[in-house]
Amino acid sequence: MTKKERAALCTTALKKEYPDAICSLEAEDPLQLLIATRLSAQCTDARVNLVTPALFAAYPTLDAFCDADVADIERLIHSCGFFRTKARDIIGMAQKIKTDFGGTVPDTIEALITLPGVGRKTANLIVGDIYHKPAVVADTHLIRITNLLGLVDTKDPYKVELQLKKLLDPMESNDFCHRAVLHGRAVCIARRPQCARCCMAPYCKRAKSEKADA
Secondary structure: OOHHHHHHHHHHHHHHHOOOOOOOOOOOOHHHHHHHHHHOOOOOHHHHHHHHHHHHHHOOOHHHHHOOOHHHHHHHHHHHOOHHHHHHHHHHHHHHHHHHOOOOOOOOHHHHOOOOOOOHHHHHHHHHHOOOOOOOOOOHHHHHHHHHHOOOOOOOHHHHHHHHHHHOOOOOHHHHHHHHHHHHHHOEEOOEEOHHHOOOHHHOHHHHHHHHHO
16 A cells, blocks of 8 residues: 555545544634634643633734734733743734735745744644645644654654645645544544554554554
8 A cells, every 4th residue: 555545545534533624723814823823832722712812802903913012912821831932923923914915814835934933834724724725734643643654754844744745635635634633632642542443543554563563
């Protein structure tokens, strides 16, 4: 079985197991999702979703974030960790979106990664979820699971992104990433994967090796 064939089978299995491939971050527009994703760095999505309602109520527009007092942003996002850096990035990205992109969150990875605090993972999420373009969000769950499956052979996020782009159906890639996150939380848990109840076990190199060793 080729890696591309394995990727297609895994895509189908995850699609059946998790038909609703949705981002767990709650947001009502592109800017909110961008900010929520920045807050999620080294923080759980559940915690971010507790913080953002008050943040977005206090700063409902791009202009509001552009003119925000950094100390007030820090106060509102304090529990997300690294709040000082994140607060500066939020204001900085809002200002750059206004001055460089006409007030619209850009729709390409190349443009998005010019924003303060935005890396390729965040950029891919915006491109995929907001603009519905092919994207690979190389978060920790996806990296771990695709290595176990034998689809990739690296833990470098950029290399994982590039390798998976060659294997996944472009129309399915973004949803595959969301489903992998859900699977990583529910079944393929770090350090204790539940291979016996994994929908991808028949195609997984790690599960097959465990079975062979049993």
